[in-house]
Amino acid sequence: MSTGAFxxxxxxxxxxxxxxxxxxxxxxxxxSAMSLVVAMxxxxxxxxxxxxxxxxxxxxxxxxxxxxxxxxxxxxLLNLRSDVFPVARSRLPKxxxxxxxxxxxxxxxxxxxxxxxAVSPAPEGYGGFRELxxxxxxxxxxxxxxxxxxxxxxxxxxxxxxKRRID
Amino acid sequence: xLVPLEHVIALSAVIFGIxxxxxxxRRNVIVILMSIELMLNAVNLALVGFAxxxxxxxxxxxxxxxxxxxxxxxxxxxxxxxxxxxxxDSVDVEEVSLLKW
Amino acid sequence: xxxxxxxxxxxxxxxxxxxxxxxxITWVERKQSAVMQDRIGANRxxxxxxxxxxxxxxxxxxLKLFGKEDVVPLGANRWMHLVxxxxxxxxxxxTLAVVPFAGVYDFGGGPISMVAADLDWGxxxxxxxxxxxTYGTVIAxxxxxxxxxxxxxxxxxxxxxxxxxxMGLSLVGLFMCFNSLKLxxxxxxxxxxxxxxxxxxxxxxxxxxxRWLSFVKLPMWGIVLQPLGFxxxxxxxxxxNKRPPFDVPEGESEIxxxxxxxxxxxxxxxxxxxEFLEIPVIAMIVTTLxxxxxxxxxxxTQKIIGALNGTIGVGAATGLCLILxxxxxxxxxxxxxxxxxxxxxxxxxxxxDQVMDLCWKIMLPLSLAxxxxxxxxxxxxxxxxx
Numbered sequence: 001m002s003t004g005a006f007x008x009x010x011x012x013x014x015x016x017x018x019x020x021x022x023x024x025x026x027x028x029x030x031x032s033a034m035s036l037v038v039a040m041x042x043x044x045x046x047x048x049x050x051x052x053x054x055x056x057x058x059x060x061x062x063x064x065x066x067x068x069x070x071x072x073x074x075x076x077l078l079n080l081r082s083d084v085f086p087v088a089r090s091r092l093p094k095x096x097x098x099x100x101x102x103x104x105x106x107x108x109x110x111x112x113x114x115x116x117x118a119v120s121p122a123p124e125g126y127g128g129f130r131e132l133x134x135x136x137x138x139x140x141x142x143x144x145x146x147x148x149x150x151x152x153x154x155x156x157x158x159x160x161x162x163k164r165r166i167d
Numbered sequence: 168x169l170v171p172l173e174h175v176i177a178l179s180a181v182i183f184g185i186x187x188x189x190x191x192x193r194r195n196v197i198v199i200l201m202s203i204e205l206m207l208n209a210v211n212l213a214l215v216g217f218a219x220x221x222x223x224x225x226x227x228x229x230x231x232x233x234x235x236x237x238x239x240x241x242x243x244x245x246x247x248x249x250x251x252x253x254x255x256d257s258v259d260v261e262e263v264s265l266l267k268w
Numbered sequence: 269x270x271x272x273x274x275x276x277x278x279x280x281x282x283x284x285x286x287x288x289x290x291x292x293i294t295w296v297e298r299k300q301s302a303v304m305q306d307r308i309g310a311n312r313x314x315x316x317x318x319x320x321x322x323x324x325x326x327x328x329x330x331l332k333l334f335g336k337e338d339v340v341p342l343g344a345n346r347w348m349h350l351v352x353x354x355x356x357x358x359x360x361x362x363t364l365a366v367v368p369f370a371g372v373y374d375f376g377g378g379p380i381s382m383v384a385a386d387l388d389w390g391x392x393x394x395x396x397x398x399x400x401x402t403y404g405t406v407i408a409x410x411x412x413x414x415x416x417x418x419x420x421x422x423x424x425x426x427x428x429x430x431x432x433x434x435m436g437l438s439l440v441g442l443f444m445c446f447n448s449l450k451l452x453x454x455x456x457x458x459x460x461x462x463x464x465x466x467x468x469x470x471x472x473x474x475x476x477x478x479r480w481l482s483f484v485k486l487p488m489w490g491i492v493l494q495p496l497g498f499x500x501x502x503x504x505x506x507x508x509n510k511r512p513p514f515d516v517p518e519g520e521s522e523i524x525x526x527x528x529x530x531x532x533x534x535x536x537x538x539x540x541x542x543e544f545l546e547i548p549v550i551a552m553i554v555t556t557l558x559x560x561x562x563x564x565x566x567x568x569t570q571k572i573i574g575a576l577n578g579t580i581g582v583g584a585a586t587g588l589c590l591i592l593x594x595x596x597x598x599x600x601x602x603x604x605x606x607x608x609x610x611x612x613x614x615x616x617x618x619x620x621d622q623v624m625d626l627c628w629k630i631m632l633p634l635s636l637a638x639x640x641x642x643x644x645x646x647x648x649x650x651x652x653x654x
Contacts, residue, residue, distance in 0.1 A: 004169035012178045019182050019205055022198075023189035029197055030410055034348070036201050037403065039182075043208055044396075046178075049169055050219045055230050057392035059211070061436075062234050065399025066429055067204065067241050072406050073425045074245045075197060076418055078252050097191030105184040112173055112180075119168045120222045127219075127227065128388055129449060135224040136231065143228075147235045154239030161246030 008049050011042040018042065029075045033068055040064045051127045168219055175216035183209035196251065196258045200244045207237045278384035281364045284598070289548045289605070290541070291326035297544075297609060298325065304613050333537035341412055341530045348411035353531065353538035356404025359397045360545040366390040367552045368452040370562045370593040371459070371569055373586050382562075382590070383452050390451040391443070394553060395436060398508060402428045404542065405510070405517060405527050412530035420526025423620060424510065424517030430627045431507040437635040438500035441642035442557060445493045454490075455561030459568045461485040471652070487565040490558035496638045498558045500631055505554065506608060507623070509546045513615040516623055551604035555597065559604070562597040569593075 189202030218226025302309025409421025
């Protein structure tokens with residue numbers, strides 16, 4: 001096994017453990033958020049191993065550096081010390097959901113075999129900011145511009161929602 | 168490519184599954200939002216893996232779009248959480264039953 | 269063996285920063301503030317009566333911090349309380365891996381680049397690593413189960429996220445000018461000079477420049493090409509370091525010491541080290557991007573080697589050039605450190621809303637305008653010279 005493959009499986013294990021830690025930690029929301037950060041950073045490392053350098057940097061900058069900090073900000077703002085809720089009304093949807101997602105995962109993993117494309121060699125400069133920037137501003141310029149409208153709408157929505165009272 | 172594409176996609180599927188389980192079982196709205204982020208991350212991983220397999224930057228471009236959408240979603244979602252907390256004094260999803268008959 | 273070279277280069281930089289710059293900076297901070305406030309300053313620590321104008325104070329500090337009791341407050345999240353100072357310290361150190369402290373030299377065995385990790389996406393690495401540093405602040409304040417700490421964390425997270433946005437945008441113009449994100453390439457591009465009045469020729473206002481005017485040359489430094497970008501970037505990166513005038517997360521007069529209020533002993537020392545370590549790291553990044561990095565203005569690498577190799581041979585000339593470049597780099601770094609200290613002791617503190625207003629209402633629009641104007645100028649120049 002090459003060093004790169006070893007690192008991939010290492011980071012994959014870290015990512016899975018950290019995401020399990022996030023979902024299963026039912027006492028401490030801040031600790032779950034920190035587990036999420038660990039998962040995101042290890043996914044960023046996996047992106048580097050898959051030669052997606054710009055995406056890896058953006059992943060760490062935006063997800064780990066901004067989005068999860070925002071989560072932490074809200075947790076601290078609401079000062080949620082304990083995360084214990086009264087007993088749920090019904091357990092049925094939960095059990096159903098777990099079974100359904102587990103079954104979906106099983107079917108997906110079964111289908112995975114033999115349906116994937118052959119891997120082609122990466123061209124020079126693949127995954128760098130130059131090639132990605134060119135693709136973003138030529139072929140994919142319409143989705144890019146559409147995303148800017150989405151962001152504008154999100155800004156307005158967030159401001160209106162978070163404002164205590166609209167005068 | 169360092170590892171077979173199957174392994175990348177399988178990792179993505181496992182993380183997606185964990186995200187789904189978190190979203191359906193947890194009752195804290197903030198953790199549910201975080202689980203949704205985890206699912207988006209799993210999708211990103213699959214996109215990056217496929218982009219590498221085809222040596223096509225299109226997949227990576229869509230990862231950037233997904234990250235932007237995630238950022239927007241978190242901003243609005245957390246805004247809703249804050250206003251929910253102001254009205255109900257709780258972040259339990261079972262408290263949010265105003266539209267339920 | 270390439271790994272050995274990488275380790276040696278990184279070790280050199282870390283040793284210079286941690287071993288030489290860091291202790292001296294803590295001393296300079298005290299001495300400079302003393303001079304500016306008309307005091308004598310730190311001069312009491314002595315070994316057998318030898319005082320060395322207070323240079324022994326950093327040593328005394330470290331000994332004192334190691335000797336203090338390490339308190340974990342009641343109800344604190346012990347594990348996170350332990351990890352937070354480390355998260356605050358590590359990003360500063362690993363940023364050093366991409367800082368070029370000298371140029372690219374050829375000693376006969378192929379080009380050797382004087383940077384530990386010559387990444388194509390070097391500046392993105394700096395941003396990514398810098399964004400991790402936020403967690404040190406956030407976790408420290410939250411985990412210590414203290415209201416002041418929590419307030420400090422809230423302020424710190426909001427401030428650092430906001431300034432990261434402007435910090436990224438303020439550099440876009442620079443990246444457009446140098447057409448690269450690689451720190452070594454940016455530094456090499458600044459090795460050149462340009463004729464200040466060359467635009468007269470390009471516009472066709474004069475047929476050929478008079479000889480004496482064409483000798484008026486400026487180094488192609490980032491600060492010359494992007495003066496507004498320099499001011500914006502320096503402001504943002506100083507706000508990321510959370511020192512006055514941007515010290516609202518610490519806010520000594522309002523929230524005691526903010527996020528690291530509940531830390532004592534060497535754990536507090538780690539926060540202190542992180543803060544002081546970031547000063548030379550900031551100075552190095554700003555120097556590389558805007559002050560020409562390791563270059564010597566008006567004397568490009570080829571010029572120096574060409575002038576020297578006639579007398580002492582190519583190998584010795586290259587070696588001498590390397591030493592000159594390292595000296596030039598650290599001279600500029602020291603100037604930038606001095607500038608940061610001067611700003612820290614000159615300006616009064618911002619109020620919290622003023623910090624946010626400055627970021628979102630003044631600096632963000634200015635940095636967007638900077639990108640726009642830079643784009644127009646670059647397009648115009650390309651059209652003129654085609």
